[in-house]
Amino acid sequence: MSQKNLALFLEKRKSAVVSKWFDEVAASYAPDAGQFLKKQQDPFSNPVGMSFRDGLSGLFDQVVHGIDREGALPFLDPLIRIRAVQAFTPSQAIAFIFSLKTVLRRNFGKEIYAQQLQEALVELESRIDTLGFLAFDLFMECREKIYQLKANTERNTIYRAFARAGLIKEDPEN
Amino acid sequence: MSDLPKSDEYFSQIDHKPPKLTGWMDTPINIRKGMYCYASNPKSVETLGLPYARPWNPLEDDWQLPENWQQIIHEGLKERLERFRSFKIFMDICVRCGACADKCHFFLGTGDPKNMPVLRAELLRSVYRNDFTAAGKILAKAGFGKQIGARPMTLDVLKEWWYYFFQCTECRRCSVFCPYGIDTAEITIIGRELLNLLGLNIDWIATPVANCYRTGNHLGIQPHAFKDMLEFFVDDIEEITGVRVDPQFNKKGADILFITPSGDVFADPGTYTCMGYMILFHFLKEKYGFDVTWSTYASEGGNFGFFTSHETMKRLNAKMYLEAKRLGVKWILGGECGHMWRVINQYMDTMNGPADFLEEPVSPITGTKFENAKSTKMVHIAEFTADLIKHGKLDLDVRRNDHLKVTFHDSCNPARGMGLLDEPRYVIKNVCNHFYEMPANTIREQTFCCGSGAGLNAGEDMELRMAGGLPRANAVKHVHKKHGVNMLACVCAIDRAVLPALMEYWVPEVDVTGLHELVANALILPGENDRETDLRGEPLPGTEDDTNE
Numbered sequence: 001m002s003q004k005n006l007a008l009f010l011e012k013r014k015s016a017v018v019s020k021w022f023d024e025v026a027a028s029y030a031p032d033a034g035q036f037l038k039k040q041q042d043p044f045s046n047p048v049g050m051s052f053r054d055g056l057s058g059l060f061d062q063v064v065h066g067i068d069r070e071g072a073l074p075f076l077d078p079l080i081r082i083r084a085v086q087a088f089t090p091s092q093a094i095a096f097i098f099s100l101k102t103v104l105r106r107n108f109g110k111e112i113y114a115q116q117l118q119e120a121l122v123e124l125e126s127r128i129d130t131l132g133f134l135a136f137d138l139f140m141e142c143r144e145k146i147y148q149l150k151a152n153t154e155r156n157t158i159y160r161a162f163a164r165a166g167l168i169k170e171d172p173e174n
Numbered sequence: 175m176s177d178l179p180k181s182d183e184y185f186s187q188i189d190h191k192p193p194k195l196t197g198w199m200d201t202p203i204n205i206r207k208g209m210y211c212y213a214s215n216p217k218s219v220e221t222l223g224l225p226y227a228r229p230w231n232p233l234e235d236d237w238q239l240p241e242n243w244q245q246i247i248h249e250g251l252k253e254r255l256e257r258f259r260s261f262k263i264f265m266d267i268c269v270r271c272g273a274c275a276d277k278c279h280f281f282l283g284t285g286d287p288k289n290m291p292v293l294r295a296e297l298l299r300s301v302y303r304n305d306f307t308a309a310g311k312i313l314a315k316a317g318f319g320k321q322i323g324a325r326p327m328t329l330d331v332l333k334e335w336w337y338y339f340f341q342c343t344e345c346r347r348c349s350v351f352c353p354y355g356i357d358t359a360e361i362t363i364i365g366r367e368l369l370n371l372l373g374l375n376i377d378w379i380a381t382p383v384a385n386c387y388r389t390g391n392h393l394g395i396q397p398h399a400f401k402d403m404l405e406f407f408v409d410d411i412e413e414i415t416g417v418r419v420d421p422q423f424n425k426k427g428a429d430i431l432f433i434t435p436s437g438d439v440f441a442d443p444g445t446y447t448c449m450g451y452m453i454l455f456h457f458l459k460e461k462y463g464f465d466v467t468w469s470t471y472a473s474e475g476g477n478f479g480f481f482t483s484h485e486t487m488k489r490l491n492a493k494m495y496l497e498a499k500r501l502g503v504k505w506i507l508g509g510e511c512g513h514m515w516r517v518i519n520q521y522m523d524t525m526n527g528p529a530d531f532l533e534e535p536v537s538p539i540t541g542t543k544f545e546n547a548k549s550t551k552m553v554h555i556a557e558f559t560a561d562l563i564k565h566g567k568l569d570l571d572v573r574r575n576d577h578l579k580v581t582f583h584d585s586c587n588p589a590r591g592m593g594l595l596d597e598p599r600y601v602i603k604n605v606c607n608h609f610y611e612m613p614a615n616t617i618r619e620q621t622f623c624c625g626s627g628a629g630l631n632a633g634e635d636m637e638l639r640m641a642g643g644l645p646r647a648n649a650v651k652h653v654h655k656k657h658g659v660n661m662l663a664c665v666c667a668i669d670r671a672v673l674p675a676l677m678e679y680w681v682p683e684v685d686v687t688g689l690h691e692l693v694a695n696a697l698i699l700p701g702e703n704d705r706e707t708d709l710r711g712e713p714l715p716g717t718e719d720d721t722n723e
Contacts, residue, residue: 033285036276044613047282047648081680085640086285087206142679146208146636149675153633160393160440 006112006120007064013108017100018056020107024099025052028092048082055079059131063100067130073138080135084142094135100128198293199300199325203334205232208637210340211630214380219373221384222486226373232336237329243372244327248305250371254364255306261364264356265302268295274348274358279623280341283641291348291358294338298365300325336374339365341638343630344481344513345586345623362628367483375482379629382478386490390473391436397470403439404468407449414711416703419456421468424501428467429538431498434509434555435476435667438688444670446709447510447688453697454559454690457568460700462539466507472497475514476667480521481629488525491517495529498551505535506552510688512627512666515554516591522550540565546592554588556665556689560597563604569698572607574708576715578661579608580692581653583646583673584621585666595619598665598689605696610657616649626672639672640679647680654681662686 010017026034026049040046058075062068083093104112104121112121162168210232219227230238240246255262275290276282287293303310303324310324319325344359352358369375385394395403404421412418422428432455438448458464472494479486498506508514522529532551535544542561544553562568582602588594595618603609616622625642653659662673662684673686695708706717 029285030287032275032287032290033281037285040276042615044616044645044649044652045276045282047645048285051648082644085283085637085644087209145679146640149640149678150633150636153636153675156441157633 002117002120003123005115006117006124009112009115009117010060010064010104010108014057014060016107017103018053018060020103021056021060021096021100022052024103025056025096028088028096051078051082059097060100063124063127063131067127067134069134072131072134076131076134077138080138081142084139085146090136090139093139094132097128097132097135101125197320198287198296199320201288203330203337205333205337206637207233209635210337210638211376211378211632211635214373214375214377216373218377218380218384219375222380222387222482224370224373224375224380224482224486226371228373230373232333237333237374239329239332239372243332246371247301247327247332247368250368251302251305254367255302258360258364260357260360264295264358264361265299265306267354268292268299268356269354270296271353273351273353274356277348277351278342279345279347279625279645280343280638280642283625283644284341284638286341288334288338289341291342294342295356295358295361296323297331297334297338298361298368299323301327301331332369332372332374335365336369339369340376340630341642343586343623343625343627343642345627346590347586347620347623350590350619363480363484366481370483376629376632378632379478379481382476382629383482383486383490386474386476386478386493390469390471390493391439392474392476392478393436393440395436395440395473397473400436400439400470400473404448404452407445407452410709411449411453414707414709415453415699415705417456417699417701419452420459421452421455422466423468423470425465425467426501427503428501429465429504430467430507431472431494431501431503431505432466432468432507432509433472433475433494433497435511435514436474437476437667437671438509439473441671443674443686443691443710444667444688446691447670449709450688450690450692450694451509451555453694453699457697457699458539458562462567464539467501467503469497469501475508475511477514477517478629480513480517484521484525487517487521491522492526494552495526495532498529499531504533505547506532507555507558508552509555510665510667510670510690512585512587512668513591514587515594516587518550518552519592522552537561539567554592554594554597554665556588556594556598556601559690559693560600563601568693570605570696571698572605572696573716574695574705574714575606575692576608577712578606578687578692579610579657579659580606580661580663580687581610581612581650581659582617583612583624583650583662583664583669584617584619585664585669586621586623586627588665589621590619594665598663601689602663602692605692608657610653610659612649612653616645622646622649624666624669624672624676626676627668631668631672636675640676643672643676644680647676650677650684651681654684660684663689663692665689 026037037049043050055075062072213230216227228238274292278291281289300323304314304326313322314324339362342362344362346359349357382392385392438444455466477490479490528549529551535547535553540561547553622645626639670688677684
């Protein structure tokens with residue numbers, strides 16, 4: 001029951017939560033860049049900012065109503081894919097997931113406790129952890145893709161050099 | 175055991191916020207792996223006769239610089255301020271309004287403020303202020319240089335130049351938005367030129383340039399091997415179409431010399447574009463007696479000298495014209511390339527021109543005069559083909575491209591550097607039934623760069639490439655989701671080389687093609703068999719093997 005009540009409570013405050021969560025993301029960039037991420041609303045002039053606005057909104061629903069891997073991926077993947085090529089350590093790259101806990105407690109903690117919803121909050125926070133684990137998987141997947149792209153580049157260069165030197169025998173089956 | 179940190183101590187050191195705010199001058203340079211290309215091979219630097227060839231490593235403190243390197247930079251800067259009026263104006267005129275700041279794909283992708291074009295230029299401008307302006311000299315002496323954005327040339331500044339001038343693809347998107355028309359790419363070009371005075375190039379540029387200088391193309395392919403590659407394509411084309419095409423090589427007295435980037439000859443998916451050229455030329459020869467020759471000496475349209483220095487650019491550009499002269503052709507037809515066209519369109523006339531030994535280009539098939547190429551005598555193949563289609567000179571079966579939902583990426587240099595915006599679209603719309611534009615603020619003169627131009631298309635800087643290409647990929651993703659786009663077309667060899675990796679990371683459902691691959695798929699060759707596959711060997715729509723029907 002209290003789960004439902006907390007969900008209702010947060011649903012009403014969704015735009016405030018997502019906006020503050022977005023501020024946390026923006027704060028992980030240099031101030032000039034963070035300002036820009038917040039300010040520019042065109043999705044093609046600000047791909048990172050807009051990906052996060054859309055992504056965090058979708059992830060908020062997941063956290064509030066229950067995590068489902070397939071449901072979370074379309075929102076989480078684009079965000080981790082971006083963080084995986086930027087100048088972050090792995091922990092910095094996915095830290096924004098956990099900052100949702102801070103956002104909730106700092107801004108709505110008192111009200112949540114006043115309404116006796118703290119147990120439901122603990123449960124909700126474990127869903128945030130689940131999202132964190134998922135983010136970790138995705139981050140590794142992205143990094144592995146980068147290494148694979150690097151390896152492919154090298155492999156193709158070497159293959160071409162061999163081919164030019166006449167060292168490649170074509171398989172007649174192909 | 176006792177000296178192991180306790181977990182709370184350990185975690186207390188983790189900080190998820192960026193370091194405390196410092197001004198840009200006080201933010202130290204941090205050369206990060208994945209964001210830079212390897213240093214140039216000294217042999218390549220030597221081949222070109224450029225100074226201070228030596229092994230050096232960007233990650234080491236000591237870059238093995240000549241003793242008087244500061245003096246070399248100072249004099250190099252002085253000389254260029256006198257030689258290039260535009261550069262002098264760009265140094266003086268910027269009011270730091272910030273109109274360009276958020277227009278750079280590298281800034282958008284990395285979030286690094288030093289990738290704002292205004293700040294990247296400021297890296298160099300600050301030294302200019304310190305060394306060459308009256309206010310700068312006086313205030314710097316009094317210890318107030320920083321207040322007016324002036325700073326002396328130090329080793330850290332030099333490293334910062336190197337790091338950030340090789341995080342710019344000279345795409346010029348920022349200059350479209352500058353109210354003063356400052357061309358920030360020109361500042362990068364000068365920056366790199368100054369770095370080259372100290373032998374600080376990257377190998378992905380230096381070695382292709384050396385190869386090009388020696389053998390005529392980036393990979394150093396010798397003439398016989400170049401010819402062999404095209405002969406392979408002849409076999410492939412015969413297998414697909416049943417027609418054996420017969421390209422001409424080094425033919426003296428041919429009407430037209432064709433030059434394309436060597437990437438089309440050696441790297442997928444450019445190779446399919448190359449087959450496309452050959453099929454088109456064969457069709458034109460059969461039907462209209464079109465007389466075009468390839469050259470195994472001027473076997474490269476791309477000009478990586480453009481990323482090195484004005485002089486190097488000039489040397490490589492000269493090769494094409496010398497070959498045109500040697501063969502005695504009327505004019506030059508250029509393939510699908512990016513920066514080659516900016517060199518031709520913006521620099522060629524001043525550097526190597528006028529090419530008065532060639533004729534003003536006229537299409538031998540339609541009689542169209544290519545007015546824009548009056549002086550350079552070099553015509554872009556997209557324009558040439560668009561003109562053929564306009565006059566109904568091609569026999570096309572457009573349905574052969576029906577399995578493709580195509581969007582078009584404007585390559586920076588043909589689009590912003592020469593205004594080639596509509597011709598490629600006209601061609602695509604006439605050879606494909608399904609064409610969708612990306613959002614308006616990501617195409618045409620506002621096009622987003624692929625993120626790997628200007629010599630940054632290496633393997634070791636993959637993070638930089640993926641971040642820089644993010645705005646372009648973001649727009650592709652949009653049309654993929656909205657219209658089911660599965661093919662990204664472009665008219666640039668670097669694009670064809672780098673966009674597949676970009677797509678694989680950001681939008682794996684989308685493939686990459688050149689324009690003339692699409693043309694050749696649709697082109698009906700005299701005497702061809704019933705084609706069952708496209709140039710890639712994929713079943714054509716409506717054939718037995720086509721499972722997508």
